[in-house]
Amino acid sequence: MIDRTDKPTAPILQVRDLKRFFSVSDGLLSGTSGELRAVDGVTFDIKAGETLGLVGESGCGKSTLGRVIARLMPATSGEVMFEDRDILNLDHRTLLALRADIQSVFQDPFASLNPRMTAFALIQEPLIIHKVGTRETRRAKVHDLLRTVGLRPEFADRYPHEFSGGQRQRIGIARALALEPKLLILDEPVSALDVSIQAQIINLLAELQDRLNLTYLFISHDLGVIQHVADRVAVMYMGQIVELADNEEFYANPRHPYSMALLSALPLPDPHIARDRILLHGDLPDLANLPDGCRFQSRCAHVSARCRKSPEPPLAAVSPGHLVRCWNLADIHPGADTD
Amino acid sequence: MITHPDQHQAASQSTPPPPLLEVKNLTTEFSTYAGTLRAVDGVSLSLSPGEVFGVVGESGSGKSVTALSIMGLIRRPGRIVSGSVQLRDHGDLLTKSHADMRKIRGDLISMIFQEPMTSLNPVFRVGWQIAEALRLHRNMTKPEAAEQAVELLDRVGIGSPRQRAREFPHQLSGGMRQRVMIAMAMACAPSLLLADEPTTALDVTVQAQILDLMIQLKDRDGAAILLITHDMGVIAEMAQKVAVMYAGVVMEEAAVGDLFDNPMHPYTQGLLDSIPHGTSRGKALKAIPGIVPNLLHLPTGCRYRDRCPAAHAPCARAEPPLHQMSGTTHRVRCWLHHPEPPK
Numbered sequence: 001m002i003d004r005t006d007k008p009t010a011p012i013l014q015v016r017d018l019k020r021f022f023s024v025s026d027g028l029l030s031g032t033s034g035e036l037r038a039v040d041g042v043t044f045d046i047k048a049g050e051t052l053g054l055v056g057e058s059g060c061g062k063s064t065l066g067r068v069i070a071r072l073m074p075a076t077s078g079e080v081m082f083e084d085r086d087i088l089n090l091d092h093r094t095l096l097a098l099r100a101d102i103q104s105v106f107q108d109p110f111a112s113l114n115p116r117m118t119a120f121a122l123i124q125e126p127l128i129i130h131k132v133g134t135r136e137t138r139r140a141k142v143h144d145l146l147r148t149v150g151l152r153p154e155f156a157d158r159y160p161h162e163f164s165g166g167q168r169q170r171i172g173i174a175r176a177l178a179l180e181p182k183l184l185i186l187d188e189p190v191s192a193l194d195v196s197i198q199a200q201i202i203n204l205l206a207e208l209q210d211r212l213n214l215t216y217l218f219i220s221h222d223l224g225v226i227q228h229v230a231d232r233v234a235v236m237y238m239g240q241i242v243e244l245a246d247n248e249e250f251y252a253n254p255r256h257p258y259s260m261a262l263l264s265a266l267p268l269p270d271p272h273i274a275r276d277r278i279l280l281h282g283d284l285p286d287l288a289n290l291p292d293g294c295r296f297q298s299r300c301a302h303v304s305a306r307c308r309k310s311p312e313p314p315l316a317a318v319s320p321g322h323l324v325r326c327w328n329l330a331d332i333h334p335g336a337d338t339d
Numbered sequence: 340m341i342t343h344p345d346q347h348q349a350a351s352q353s354t355p356p357p358p359l360l361e362v363k364n365l366t367t368e369f370s371t372y373a374g375t376l377r378a379v380d381g382v383s384l385s386l387s388p389g390e391v392f393g394v395v396g397e398s399g400s401g402k403s404v405t406a407l408s409i410m411g412l413i414r415r416p417g418r419i420v421s422g423s424v425q426l427r428d429h430g431d432l433l434t435k436s437h438a439d440m441r442k443i444r445g446d447l448i449s450m451i452f453q454e455p456m457t458s459l460n461p462v463f464r465v466g467w468q469i470a471e472a473l474r475l476h477r478n479m480t481k482p483e484a485a486e487q488a489v490e491l492l493d494r495v496g497i498g499s500p501r502q503r504a505r506e507f508p509h510q511l512s513g514g515m516r517q518r519v520m521i522a523m524a525m526a527c528a529p530s531l532l533l534a535d536e537p538t539t540a541l542d543v544t545v546q547a548q549i550l551d552l553m554i555q556l557k558d559r560d561g562a563a564i565l566l567i568t569h570d571m572g573v574i575a576e577m578a579q580k581v582a583v584m585y586a587g588v589v590m591e592e593a594a595v596g597d598l599f600d601n602p603m604h605p606y607t608q609g610l611l612d613s614i615p616h617g618t619s620r621g622k623a624l625k626a627i628p629g630i631v632p633n634l635l636h637l638p639t640g641c642r643y644r645d646r647c648p649a650a651h652a653p654c655a656r657a658e659p660p661l662h663q664m665s666g667t668t669h670r671v672r673c674w675l676h677h678p679e680p681p682k
């Protein structure tokens with residue numbers, strides 16, 4: 001068992017009321033007609049050395065959030081502090097330095113690697129862009145990185161199509177590690193992989209985190225994977241965090257009705273567990289046309305009159321470190337203490 | 340409601356119903372520039388009415404090709420080399436003409452695929468696509484079939500079905516498209532449903548809705564379902580019997596309770612150990628080393644041996660047969676569990 005108690009607790013990343021809207025149009029000629037609120041007021045911290053698991057279904061804004069934090073996409077408003085830098089307001093030179101500290105690994109290792117570059121060129125590219133080292137030291141560094149992610153240096157001259165999915169993801173990870181980042185944004189890093197390969201990559205990421213003292217924002221739709229990797233869990237729904245808690249607390253006492261439905265819907269690999277699935281009815285509401293009040297009202301089993309009126313429920317603490325965005329917690333969990 | 344494994348076992352103690360589908364020794368090959376590869380290599384399985392038979396495996400294990408072979412949908416460069424697919428009262432499907440198979444597909448046997456966007460026709464309204472099967476197989480008139488399509492959409496839980504029937508696939512969400520596929524598959528109340536990764540592209544809450552729908556349809560219409568998936572969780576929740584496939588062959592087959600309580604094949608054990616779960620946190624997962632072998636270059640002997648932690652001398656000598664453990668329905672392809680491994 002890895003001892004996780006000795007990790008420092010200072011936040012490495014602080015996100016405050018972050019928003020990212022996209023303008024949408026109804027058709028070719030009607031011009032801009034509204035805003036799609038992909039990320040709509042997200043606030044959280046990540047402590048140095050921890051893994052924050054970000055779960056949610058497709059379209060909830062989790063990938064957009066990751067991209068805004070990695071500065072792959074501008075924010076609409078809000079504040080993101082990485083260590084002591086306000087990363088939404090950086091000039092070109094300091095932004096380049098920031099990119100060395102925050103790197104991303106993406107879901108599809110086939111789509112995210114240039115098929116015309118060899119593994120060597122792919123992993124070396126960030127070093128060239130950031131003018132790190134000489135030709136010789138870069139070569140040594142790339143070979144080092146290949147070994148670090150469990151690939152043989154002889155593979156350096158192969159092209160992406162010559163690797164399996166798991167190996168390609170290892171190249172993606174090596175490339176992200178080239179500049180010795182502090183924070184990795186892992187966006188569904190194992191979702192495209194077979195179960196047996198998924199386990200290899202999860203193990204590799206855990207080992208790298210310990211060895212290189214990395215901090216992870218681990219984005220996934222898979223609650224089983226998140227339970228294994230995350231120190232804390234944030235659940236996103238329609239652009240907002242609806243619940244945030246420590247791993248054990250979240251899986252033992254999910255409080256938000258959406259989290260409860262998500263957990264109940266997760267098929268467990270044990271045929272002897274008979275569970276009552278909470279079936280959500282209806283599909284997701286339109287992000288460009290949100291209802292008044294709580295965004296989950298149309299699918300919630302515990303909806304009351306208050307949920308349909310403005311304002312939206314705030315993300316409030318139910319116990320230290322456990323935040324939930326719901327008006328009806330006292331009715332849904334009558335025995336639980338809320339403070 | 341979910342049929343539990345113990346109920347299934349109780350039921351199987353009385354005279355079992357004759358199988359609805361019996362696949363024997365099915366072998367399907369594909370010719371490629373690099374050589375001929377055997378995607379399915381002697382697969383046998385049998386399904387009873389009202390039963391969910393799970394086929395689990397990783398990419399390249401041959402599980403989809405098995406379903407396509409049963410449906411008679413293998414096209415060049417693929418071909419079915421040997422075997423038989425007996426459908427009760429209809430004989431061997433592999434000997435049927437294309438015309439006969441067209442009558443059977445969509446009527447007696449239906450299939451749902453992983454990605455409903457690619458299996459629905461983008462230029463036809465979804466109501467029309469559902470009605471097509473009814474006009475073809477039930478000789479309904481256009482208005483009759485259209486009316487029935489609306490009813491089917493309602494049955495699979497699509498709100499305002501009359502309006503939705505007039506929409507095109509791209510106007511529907513992923514979950515709704517998969518429900519349209521199920522409505523289409525269920526149009527003629529087939530006795531056999533082949534479901535190839537039916538929920539893999541869907542979110543977990545939508546997956547729960549679709550699985551629930553499949554169980555309802557099975558319980559009400561008594562259809563048998565061949566459920567293909569890579570997800571052991573879905574298998575545990577849905578199936579009564581399970582076959583684990585690897586590189587074209589069945590490695591292990593058992594009642595679902597037996598498979599999860601007593602996985603005998605090292606590959607099955609490896610698959611189950613690879614799944615992250617609550618108590619694995621902070622520990623390394625027991626991953627299976629290596630990758631799925633290239634079907635053109637299978638190792639000699641057991642095809643799993645170069646990844647297997649229990650590999651020993653007999654494994655290199657010969658491929659183990661699928662051996663039935665005495666007194667059970669549990670079958671396993673491994674020399675560890677065979678009475679006479681090669682010396």
